[in-house]
Amino acid sequence: MEYSPQRLFSYLLGLLLLCTHSGFGQALPASPSYARIDSIIVAKAFPLLALFEAQPALRQALQESTGLQTLARRQAQRSYGTLRKQPVLVARFVDSLVWQPQEIRAAGQQLQQLYATNTGFRAAVAPLLTRTGRYPLYASRPDTAALRLAWQDAAQGLNRILRVYLANAKPRYPVIDSSSFARRDAGLAQQVRQQLRPLTATARRRPATFYTLPLQAALAALRLNGRDEAARYEPLTAGPNAGPQAAVARTEWARYAYSVILVPGSGPSKLGVALDSMGAYRCRLAAERYRAGQAPFVVVSGGYVHPNKTPYCEAVEMKKYMVETLGLPDAAVLIDPHARHTTTNLRNTVRMLYAFGFPTDKPLLTVTDISQSRGILNMAARCQRELGYVPYGNPQRVSETENACQPVPEARQPDPFDPLDP
Structure with missing residues (x-):
């Protein structure tokens, strides 16, 4: 969609007005x-x-x-x-x-x-x-x-x-x-x-x-x-991630097979929809794995992506659903509010592991629908093509909806060709 300067101003004014609403996850962060x-x-x-x-x-x-x-x-x-x-x-x-x-x-x-x-x-x-x-x-x-x-x-x-x-x-x-x-x-x-x-x-x-x-x-x-988009919710250690960040240091890591459970976002196709049904389904799958004790934290990953210039952040809406509807503790759910693709769902989560002090010698677990899970297992070529490197190592299939992989330092490499999520 193309905007004249006048329409762009009106659009941004609408977002500003949206920010005045109270309620977790329903508005853009203060500018x-x-x-x-x-x-x-x-x-x-x-x-x-x-x-x-x-x-x-x-x-x-x-x-x-x-x-x-x-x-x-x-x-x-x-x-x-x-x-x-x-x-x-x-x-x-x-x-x-x-x-x-x-x-x-x-x-x-x-x-x-x-x-x-x-x-x-x-x-x-x-x-x-x-x-x-x-x-x-x-x-x-x-x-x-x-x-x-x-x-x-x-x-x-x-x-x-x-x-x-x-x-x-x-x-x-x-x-x-x-x-x-x-x-x-x-x-x-x-x-x-x-x-x-x-x-x-x-x-x-x-x-x-x-x-x-x-x-x-x-x-x-x-x-x-x-x-x-790249500047929203920074620093990531504050705001919705403040509780989980504080809990990292208190975690007994030996009790868990994985450091985190990653849930990739699924952007709605229609304007005005906050959480896509597929995104909610992925959250439910991840909540089951969390309650089974697979990992002490869940990372919900996805930015302001679909439809173009949506006022809703996938990660924020997923955290709201997991905490308020599924009953997970707020301190157990981290947001990555920037990722725009499956490749960067993984890359950004690995970056967070390094930045938040997670043990990077422990694998992470991705939980999603069958189709995307299959794509993640075979995503190395796409990562190489779009990012210039593969931001994870040793990918392994765990089940139809789960894959495990290892964090790698290369994930910290910036991507200057995507200024909306570098």
Whole structure:
């Protein structure tokens, strides 16, 4: 569905009004400031850039790099020239702003040189590149190669956001992830000009850092589209997960075969439906396994997915059903309110195991309907294709509706190509 700026405003106003309702699980969480939303998205999608943003000494080192500053000025100069013209053609602006392959390579080489010659820069960045850091997939590479790959991910991820949410390129899943604006929307063009022309004007003289302009443009694109899904319910250790988080440290893990029971969400096909019948069925299956003592916790996983821009979060509605209808303890049910696909149901749950202090030497159990259970057992190729790695190990069939698998550190690797759940 495509929205004009006026319709988009009305839609977001409706969501804001929805937030005023009381009652667990029936509304979006309170909207934080744009700055907080932006910082959460950057931290999740672009850990390398988030590190640069958090440390003034790193930003200064980047600003003192003549090569990086030259690249940034060239980018800003061509973008500024595009925005000066009337009418603004957003697609041409995006073409002027995205990093070209040779620019990505050149910036990567400059970062590698900085890493090799600046001890302070190297000391700050190196922990990010270890197996326990934010890029475990690259940990086996030399540090300079891992740094180059982390930067490449960030640059290509920013390009993807700009092309999808400003230039209407097709995302991987157009039905749920597309731009909110019609192609060549005049209102969008005007807003892009108002918000980004001052940034391009400043960057063409002296860029704050070499990545600032495309990063701020990408964040503006997400804001204009109302795409803050990745920032909702953060931090995950608070809110609906506060009780379960506190219970993790008190758990006698030796009593259980599995660390958690994962229930993948099932998005309703109709607008206005909070919990799909298939989602409720999966919850009932998982409740049986919980009561049988298979695991001390249940993770319900699913974000704001179906139908597109639904006001209901699958995980929140499933937790409500499991606690209020099925009678499970609140402290036994965790939510993953971000996953948009079966691949990320598993990936996000494994991430939570590491982040919440679960024993990662114990397998987790997925419980779902027969069809999806069969798909999960044979999902490695899809994970490799969409995520670039498989976020679990040693998958084993337990029953028609259950599979077991082992957590792996690679699940912490961010996916900058999906800014709604990186």
